[in-house]
Amino acid sequence: MQLCDTHCHLDDKRFEGDFEAVLERAKKAGITRFVIPAAHLEDLERARELAHKYEEVYFASGLHPNYAYLYDEEFLKSFLGDEKCVAVGECGLDYYRLEEALAESKLGSIEELKRIQKEVFVAQIKLAIAYEKPLIVHIREASSDSLEILQKYAKDLKRGGVLHCFNADFQLLSLAKEGFYYGIGGVLTFKNARKLVEVLPKIPLESLLLETDAPYLTPHPHRGERNEPAYIPLVLEKMSEILGIPKEILIKQINLNTENLFGEVFGAA
Template identity: 55%
Template structure:
């Protein structure tokens, strides 16, 4: 019993075999899927997929790389849909910012404006956040605290083992653990994982990206949650079934519609 809390099933790489991808995942115990909204132009496709498969839900938001496409009216339209259960993925990503100081400051300010708008939007509609953070831990944490994101909570996606972000567990946030934890060269996340409160861990693949070992370099898909769960169990010295049950309960608590799904 596993819930993949972050899988881009609306990506074109799944266009030819989405039925098979979902069936493979279900055969490996995946009972719920959440498509994060990253680009406004793909939201209609995500909605169609969510309404085609009972176990699939989606979110509406704008990734920090696509802030110029932010359209609050469009997001609100989707957030009224019963199968749209979260706002995001949104957040801050400084990884690709230019070195020029002036331009860098402008782009950071723009990302913060759009991220702040989406935090407020989540509070308005009463739905949790899916937060993307890359090389922006301090600013992201401060914004979530300053905007009182605790009112809706959410999950930290692309969590790069920044220990300061553990503070957000006390502000209603969960931590998405994906394929990176299985990488042979991964050091930070296996070190930090035991410090995350167990009731704040959820599983995600980020499919089709970041396939776990031993599938690294291939197209990722929700069935590969099994490798992530196995690695979490190994690091935390727990049974695989215990990790599946724990992370499923956590996902259901955060994304409440998943609690209505048949989990066996």
């Protein structure tokens, strides 16, 4: 088995002490390629450094919606031309922590913060269009607004994108026809994942990707521990069980999906 963890924050400080051991455990588990999405501008230098040090590691240039008020387009552009930069993101809309983000941003209102999130999301979509890179999308409690924006620009996104940590919202399934993929991670193994379990069979196999969001969202039975790419097989096992499809078939299709989204270098070895 050789798979890609399409969304793992390996630049997080929680991996500093044993980064190479984390990679080694992942490889033993059959995870051989890794995409580090940027969340904060401060993450990008570290992500690029890791991508250039380790052949199997790649990164994306973008800004998480929680930090949209810090947007610096020229800074993001300085990374997008890098040969190891495979996407724009993670970017999108997040209405879950608006009060917290408002306090940090020192903006005047929630509505102003939402407006800035939308503007910055659109700006990053336009970067993905200009650089012909796929989009890594973060959506939390903002499905309707996100869908409206993505539908407006989908036809211009030649490389499509992935809805990271797919939230199981039925209305977002329409984006599969627009070239979007759905990142499935540890949440699928949670006891309270009934909605995702219900929605999963409705996602075309040609639109599925695997991710961890490490160090977050650790799958069962490791809840409470730091998540890492080596746990991808736990998600694959649960996916196979829910869909009633052998793991070998899922692996083949998901590898093809990953290659279609991120490029030939992500094809199964």
